[in-house]
Amino acid sequence: MTSSPSETDTTPLQEFADRVARAVGGVAELQFDTAKVKVAPDSWVETHQTARDELDLVFFSWLSAIDWSNQVEVGDPPSEEVEERIELLSALSDVTEGNLVIMSTDLPTDSPKIPTLIDVYAGANWHEREAHEMFGIDFEGHPNLQHLYLPESFVGNPLRKSYPLLSREVKPWPGKVDVEAMPEKGPADEEPSTENPEA
């Protein structure tokens, strides 16, 4: 269950990630039992075509994005400065061995654009609509890029880090006290630490 990036150099997962990266011309990145392959936005559709036809990654699991931003309206800002970008992710797996790879590409934060994957995986339709409304990503060639969850009149991209959570603006989050240290220390309490207790 536990494996750190350093000790997984020769595992089947690493081999799989390298194989995928070679086939699609990307960079493999392995952390915590998850294989991620970073590709250029230009080759996004080709990458998926290769993955489906040559690597047998026929199962389209999901597509979503991460807004990497140093300015956040809600939650904690990143602990270190990050390169501001929208990271588009898609998860593909095979149906025989249980391999799964996360395809990743970086898009600019301002007006991100990428061709649609519908012709490769028909199921990308809804996922792209969701990513469109939540992150403002424009999927070129999508036949029906309308809001999926949100009402048509909704303005803004809620999962962007720049989008405030209005209920928290009006009233501070009452649960915030829960994360502060307890006033008294019980006998079994430890100093707060993120160290692995096994180490």
Place this chain on the structure above:
Amino acid sequence: MTIDADTVRHLSEVSVSVELETEDMTLNIGPQHPSTHGVLRLVARVDGERCYDVQPVIGYMHRGYEKLSEVRTYPQVTTIVNRIDWVSGYANEIPFIVAAERLMELEVPERAQYIRLILTEMARIASHLVFNASYPLELGAATPLFFALRERERVLDLLESVTGGRFHPNFNRIGGVKPAYAAGSNTRKLPQDLPAGFLQETRDAMDKVAVAVDQLEDLVAGNEIILARTRGVGILPPEVAFAYGVSGPNLRASGVPVDLRTTEDYLPYDRFDFNVVTAENGDCWDRWSVRLQEIRESTKIIQQAIDSIPSGALQAKVPKIIKVPKGETYVRAENPKGEMGYYLVSDGGQGPYRLKIRSASFSNISILPWILEGILVPDIIAVMGSLDFVLGDVDR
């Protein structure tokens, strides 16, 4: 006017000689409809009895959990994820907790893992029993509901005796599980474990569930009306299912033996002997049948786990304030509805930087426009019901 044989003949001749003006009608089903397991709206173009261009309208249950989890701490997110698929709330917790544990590189005690596994399978049984109750009902057979819900109540009572919750157990902690029984306090720690007699009661209950599954099978499989309405209806070929990400029993009914319990290591399923149930045709009947058989397999898994459950701690040592180290991971699990996964991005803080929730029902109903194309209007209910979705799992 008297209608005799000549009149009828005359009328029928009239009707064939004239080209009937037919017009397509737009039919709106829902958002409130007894067969939709939540608020789903379908807009279909209907030509006579056949419907085309079916467009599901979702979002009535959208609660923005992905955004909410960015302002919550890890233990608080567990509460949120419980409410995604409320028919099997317990099973939703597991992949999220495992994702956080994987980033923290925590080793969860064996006993806690076994308890998680037993309760996950109980959640699966409860979920599949709801399907076995509601699906025949949607097709007009009310009796199986009573058999199925009686057994579900048995399972939920046991689940409640351990976790304190029937629908939203919120029972997993990062590093282990926390029984409601003898929970102790800050100053005085009482031994925490399963309630006395729980394992034996569960073992016996599983025998009863297995008997009820036989009864359900007798009741439904011998019903000609149900057979006529489900056999050969709503056939889902595997290639289409792959492209849309349809998973779980829906995929196995199409003959694909994909079961994440056998390929992923989120819980120690590899120690138990069970079959991955598949069917051949991928029609509504097969989807019903696969779910029924899976209840049997789950009862077997639970009984094996009870027989071999190790003793020991229920909770690994974790700091009081949980901070998850920087990293990204994707953990997926075989939930009752299909593949449920969490892509967890942590920045070293007390809450996720980003949490992508991959829920099974979302992908499972994205197939609706494809599978309902050209189908008869009454078959909409048969097909939709057979996909076994929960709108909370669709909208998140």
